Amino acid sequence: MRKIIQSMVLVSAVSLGCASTPKGKAIQLVVASDAAADEISTGYEAYVEAKVAECDAKLDPEKNTKEDAKDCLGIASSDDGKRLLKVMESLVAVQLAIKIAVECESNPLKVPEAFRANCIDGQKADWGALAASLTSVWQELAPFFEAVRGVTGGK
């Protein structure tokens, strides 16, 4: 996926010249969210293990409830883990929509038929809507990214 993103950045740099447009913002968000998703997917398990150890030392199964355990785990709870998977699914869907949008404008005849409905008039993309969708997904992903960064040290 990273090669695709790098290609998108290259084209954007050439064709846009700046990132202040909705298209530029969308491209920037794809790069940032893609890097965050990579880091989360590799660091989330270690983060959860650390939080479980921390909460295991703090809580007593005889005295505390399952809700206490979930509260202590915070974003490492099973509910939040399931939410993370759904957010990552949304991210992939929006990234794909943006990749298709880039192609709508650069090479519309090669857009697979199943995705042609994503091209306005066959060759334009609604960059404002795409940037808004990705911003929304990014906001949901950000807490996980911040939490995991504390464990991975941003590696």
Added chain:
Amino acid sequence: MTTALIALGQALIGGIPKIIAAIKAGKKYEDIKLSDFVSSDAVEAVKRAIGKAESFEDKFKG
């Protein structure tokens, strides 16, 4: 710029065969799943983490 666009087109076409296969298999665009695109290792790591959290939570009363 033309060269860059051609490179992009090739990268895009090369990057989405799994998605196209999923579409051909009857999936709708909206139904594309993470595992169609992200490596199964990354998905499995998150699922393992969920399992570890659930095991810990299950030690506590309902």
